[in-house]
Amino acid sequence: MPETALQGPVPAHPAATLILLRDGPDGLELLVMERHAGLRFAPGATVFPGGRMEAMDHDPHWRRFWPDGDPPADMAHRVAALRECAEECGVLLCRDPLAPAALDGLRGALAAGEGFAAALERAGAVPALERMAPLARWVTPEMLPRRFDTLFYLAPAPEGQQPVCDGGEAVGTLWASPRRLLAEAGAGQRRLVYATRMTLLRLAGCADVAAAMSLVRPGLEFPPPIVPRLVETPSGPVFRIPEGCGFSPLETPAEHVRLG
Template identity: 70%
Template sequence: MAETPPDAPAPPHPAATLILLRDGVDGLELLTIERHAGLRFAPGATVFPGGRLEAADHDPAWRASWPTAEPAVGPPADLPHRVAAIRECLEECGILLAQERTGPAGPPGPSAVAALRAALAAGEGFGTALAAAGFVPALDRMAALARWMTPETLPRRFDTLFFLAPAPPGQEPLCDGGEAVAAQWASPRRLLAEAAAGRRRLVFATRMTLLRLAGCADVADAMACAAAGPQPPPPILPVPVDTPAGPVFRIPAGCGFSPLETPAENVRLG
């Protein structure tokens, strides 16, 4: 087996993020969480719920959770990422994007969510816990917006799919106190303004996502924005570049995000 060159970039960990949406008084609102200040990656940052994929997220049994009227048309290739995004959202902020296994679709109540989180904390598998509670993940309610990759210059890297989904009604965020210590609903413009005023810390991919969604009027507009993009989304890898005006991080033209160049001093990567 060939050895990895010592100066080769670290391989990125597959990850997934779920951006829950709702229509507020001032328009589109997103659910964000504040990461614990003691974490290794993005301590104290405002992010969307999400995390690394686990082996169980790839279980072929999840394919049975994908609703389709055409048996020949199977679930999308990003199914494990969708499972991971829903699982992480439940673990971090206590909201479960799911529907009943039988009967009309509806979100689980607070007691069911609490029981599921307790089961996961005790080591029970996500699929087993969901089945026991009578729910299936609402995998088809999600739309992939983007795929962000951590720059190759960092020792700790992620390859993350960002999903959008309308928030399930009747559920309120309750942070786990471990990774997430606070949660709030806010418009993209408000979050960007608070970051500009120094009251909030945003990693680069979060900031760029907020800039893109700031132009969306409501949930329907945001979901349409994701649906209009290429599926699956192409990877976006920020690259450090020296320019006459100073060092910047550059992203590919045509990726759907702007600006394409951001001064390096304004970029927080972790």
């Protein structure tokens, strides 16, 4: 009989996510968006802005925006996370405040399909790539047909900018505390994918932006990948993550996990 080739897991697409932080009346707040219900991946889910990396994210052009010394190895991921946030939520992490007209012009240029670098130049905006800090690297479990290898970044939100969703991937935006988002998901009012829920759990104990930023390990450009594994236990199947990854719980019943 002919041999059947063994197929391994599909490759995970490189991706990046930006978690913007601010101090609200009741403590730490995060910018999240609601994904369009018609999307293939995570339809209707509440997520942080982000997405797949693009070829232009690797352009050496971006090196000139690093303020001091050689840029980090994750430079392209930083560009991708910042670009996706600007495209989906209309918020640009930049070094200097943007005039409302310049910000509106940037949003319009991106909506019209103009390249990110050209739109920034037109707006006179300098991206604050150095203010981003990698919190974690989540990789979609190996059994799924669509997989992502995503760096999650934290950054203080730019002042004076209000999110404006693109109406395509994002149909709504919201500033909210991690505890509120988790409570609303528990009440069935929000849909959270696993990595988002775990990130909210980790940030729920942070009182303010400073506390959240202190979770980042200095000098770590690529955190160790966290790949949830489906494991059979006496009490039923669970998704398990590695010890020492900084997130908890380490085991979550499979019926409570949404992966896409």
